[in-house]
Amino acid sequence: MIVKMKFVSITGPRSDIDRVTDLYLSRYEIQLEHAMSELKTVDNLRPFVEVNPYKDALTKATQYVGLLKNQNVEPDTSMGLDDMFEVVRSANHDYLEFEANKDQLKRKREELREKQKMIAPFRPLNCDLHEVLRYKYIKYRFGRISTEYHHRMEKYLLEDLGAVFVEGERDESFVYGAYFVAQGEAHKVDAVFKSLHFERIELPDVYEGTPDAAYHELEKEIAGIGKQIEDVDAAAGDMLAGRAAKLVAAKKRLEDLASNFDVRKLAARVEDNQEDYYILCGWMAETDVEKFLHEIKDDDKIFVVVEDDHDNYFGEPPTKLNNPKVFKPFEMFIQMYGLPAHDEMDPTVFVALTYTFIFGVMFGDVGQGLCLLIGGAIIYKVKKAPLAGIISTAGIFSTIFGFMFGSFFGFEDVIEPIWIRPIEHMTKLPFIGKLNTVFVVAVAFGMGIILLSMVFHIINALRAHDKGDALFDVNGVAGLVFYGSAVATIVLFMTGNSTPAGIVLAVMFGLPLLLILFKEPLTKKLEKKAAKSEEGIGMFLVQGFFELFETLLSYFSNTLSFVRIGAFAVSHAAMMQVVLQLAGAESGSPNWIVVVLGNAFVCGMEGLIVGIQVLRLEYYEMFSRFYKGTGRKFQPYNEK
Known part of the structure; x- marks a missing residue:
C-alpha cells in the first residue's frame, strides 16, 4: 500500500533552526523540498549562505575512526560538543606529529635507496671506493657503455689505449664498470671512450669499503628505517586506540550535526520587521505529521502548517510503499x-x-x-x-x-x-479437439487476469479523475464489456451451452468497439470541450479503424501469451523425464x-x-x- 503524504511548512526564528532540526526533524522521516522553488505564495524569500562548521571536524573524525583496528567500541556519550571538537583537534595534532616524523624517515630512506641504486651496478668491483675516489696519479671514470660498443672496445681498442676497464654488472643494453688510466693518457682515453658513447656516472665520496659491502650496509640502514616507520605507525595506532571511544562518539554526533546543518541548503529565510525567520518544507507521512504536531504543541518557537491545497506547492507527492x-x-x-x-x-x-x-x-x-x-x-x-x-x-x-x-x-x-499430470492429461474441446488440459486452464486463467487488470485500470483512471479513460479506453469500461463478452461467449460455446442471439452479440461487441473508436471526441464531450478534429473526419475514421484492428489483435495475442504457463509446466516434466532416462531410472537402479x-x-x-x-x-x-x-x-x- 502507498503511505499517504502531507506537505508541511515549518517556520521559526532563524537562530532556532539547528535546535528544531536536531530535536524534531532528525527523528522523523521527512523529504525536504527546496523552499525557494516550492513556496509560491511567500514573498521576499532568501537563501541561507553559511559554511557548515562541522564538516572539517567530521572529515578528520571519519579519517581517524577509519584508522582504528577495532571500530566496534562503545561510544563515550558523556562529552559535550566542545569536548568533541577538542578530541578531534588533539588527535589531529598528535597524529600530524607522527606523520611528520614518518615523512622525515621516508625521505631519508629514499635518499639511501638512491645511493644504493647508484652503487648497485658496480658491486662486482673488488676495490675500496673511499680510496679509489681519492686517487691522485691515476684517473678513474665510473659509468656505463652499450653492449655493442663494449664488444668493439674489447676487440679493437683496449690493448692500445693503455687503460684498464673493470666490468661490473650488465643488463640487456649496457655494461656497467670503471676504467682507470694514467694522468698523462687521460685526455686521449677520455676522448676515445666518449666516442664510444660511454656515459659517466659521478659517485659521491660517501661509501666505505667495496661497492658490495657499501650496498649491504645501505640495505641494513634502509631496513632499520623501515622498522622505525613501523614503530611510528604503531605509536600512532596506540594513540588513536586510546581515544577510540571518544572519536567514535564524536564522529557519530558530528555526522548528525553536519547533516542537520546542511538542511539550510533546502531552507529559505524571510526577513519581516527586523525579525529573521527560516522556512522548511517537505513531505511527511500522515501518521508522522500527527505525531509531530502533538510533540510540538507546547513549543512556542516552532510553527507548522499542513498544506491541503495543491496550488500552494509544486510537484506531486513522493511515493513510500508500506x-x-x-x-x-x-x-x-x-x-x-x-x-x-x-x-x-x-x-x-x-x-x-x-x-x-x-x-x-x-x-x-x-x-x-x-x-x-x-x-x-x-x-x-x-x-x-x-x-x-x-x-x-x-x-x-x-x-x-x-x-x-x-x-x-x-x-x-x-x-x-x-x-493431473501435465504431460499426459488432455481435454476435448468443441471444434478444436483434444488439447492439453494445462494449456486450456492457462488460457482461461489469462482471460481472468486480463479482466482483472482492466478493473484495475478503471480504478486508477477514476482515482486520477480521468472519466474518459475510465469509460472509453481499450482497458476501460468499454474494453471490459467487449472482452468480457468475448470471454463469456467462448466459455458458453466450449462448455456446450447456447450462446446469446446474434442481435445481442452485435450489441455486446459492436457498441463497446464504437465507444473505443470515438474515445477522443466522447472524452472531450464529457469534459465539455470542443470536439474538433484537425485531421478531418475521413482521416480520423481511417486511423481509428486501424487502431481498432490493432486492439483486436492485441486482445487475441495477449490472451494466447498465457499459453506459455502450460507450455513450461509440460516442458518441465519433459526435461525431468530426459534427466531420469539419462540416469537409467527405467532399470530400477538410477545413477544418483x-x-x-x-x-x-x-x-x-x-x-x-x-x-x-x-x-x-x-x-x-x-x-x-x-x-x-x-x-x-x-x-x-x-x-x-
Missing part, C-alpha cells in the same frame, strides 16, 4: 518498472500473488520447490536480498503444485497427483550422481527462465493495462 513483510521483497519488481504515483494503486500484493502462483504452475516440483524455499529463505535471512525472498516465496507455490502434479525431483511414481546433477541443472536453468517469463507476463500483459509507474521515490533527508 507492505506486510511477506510482500516486501516484491517491491523490487515495482521499483524496477517504476513506483506508483500518489493517485495510483500499489500493485505489490497483486504482483506477489500472481507471480508466485504462475511460477508455481510453470515449475511444479515438490523437491525442487523445497530447495528454492529453503535456499532462498537462508539467503534472505543472511543477506536480506529481496530476490532471495521472492525465490523462497515462489518455492512455496512450486511445492504446492508439485503435489498437484505428483512430481518429486522429476520422479512421478513417488507421490500421486492431487490434480546423474539424478542430482540433472536436478541441479534443471532447477537452475529452468528456474531462471521461468522467473524471467513470469516477470514478462507481469510487465507486458498485466502492468501495461493499468499501471503507469510515474511516481518518485520518497527520500528522507536523514536517510543513512
